[in-house]
Amino acid sequence: MDWTEIAGFITGAACVWLLVRGSIWNFPVGMVNYVLFIILFVNAGLYADAGLQVVYFVLASLGWYWWLKGGKEHEGVEYSDPSPLQFAGCAIAIIVIAASLQWLLHRYTDSTVAGWDALTTAMSLTAQFMLSRKWISNWWLWIAVDLIYIPLYISKGLWLTAFLFLIFLGLSIAGLLEWRKAKREADxxxxxxxxxx
Structure with missing residues (x-):
């Protein structure tokens, strides 16, 4: 365990807690977290997860903008869910990204968990995009991702990170409930x- 894992733990927990509460401050805190996890994952040989943090950083920038200026009359996006066509697009994106990443990881890295690394990366990218659009169903995808990440990180000896993702699992359930409630109240x-x- 090193300082990047500890700092990643703190900023990650803070980011998801802010997100559950629907706070715009989740984005800058998350951006700090992504930089820390790039360092951690490269050192652990989780290359797709490291690359994922770069994309998270970009998506967080977009999400920050969409939450502030997106939507009708540029007043920020509201809690909603994807249309059936958008949902199908998300499912296809997961399949294509996972298959592509698995091939790249097998071919160009020494990853010992290429399939799981690719799948969690694809699911996480899609969930982050959905979150940036304030789609409530993003939480279901995060719950599934957390259930995979916890044993994956344990297998790599990243115990504190695995514990963080256990916390994320609880926060994802809370986020689902909180965002559903917020949408009902807005409606x-x-x-x-x-x-x-």
């Missing part, structure tokens, strides 16, 4: 506003 406010008009 009720919108209906009440329509009635008043």
């Amino acid at each position: 009720q406010r919108n209906k009440a506003a329509e009635v008043e008009v």
Whole structure:
């Protein structure tokens, strides 16, 4: 265990806690976390996970913008879910990204967990994109990813990181419940506003 794993633990937990609460501050805290995990994962030989952190950084930048200025009249995106076509696009993206990454990892790295590394990377990229769009179903994908990551990190001796992802699992469940509640409350406010008009 080194300083990057400890700092990654702290910033990661803070980022997801802010995200569960729907706070825009999850993005800058997350960006610090991604840099720390790039260092950690490269040293552990989890190359796809390291590359994933770079993409997370870019998606966090986009998410920060979308949450602030996206949506109708540039007032920020609202809690929603993808359309069936968008959901199918996400599923296809997972399959294509995972297959491509697995091939690359087998061919060009010494990864001992290429399949799992590729799958979790593909799922995480898609979940991060969904999160950036404020799609509630992103939490279901994070729950599945966390259930895979925990034993993967244990197998690599990253005990603190595995514990962090156990915390993430609990926070992902809380996030799902909290975002569903926030959407119900927003829908009720919108209906009440329509009635008043």
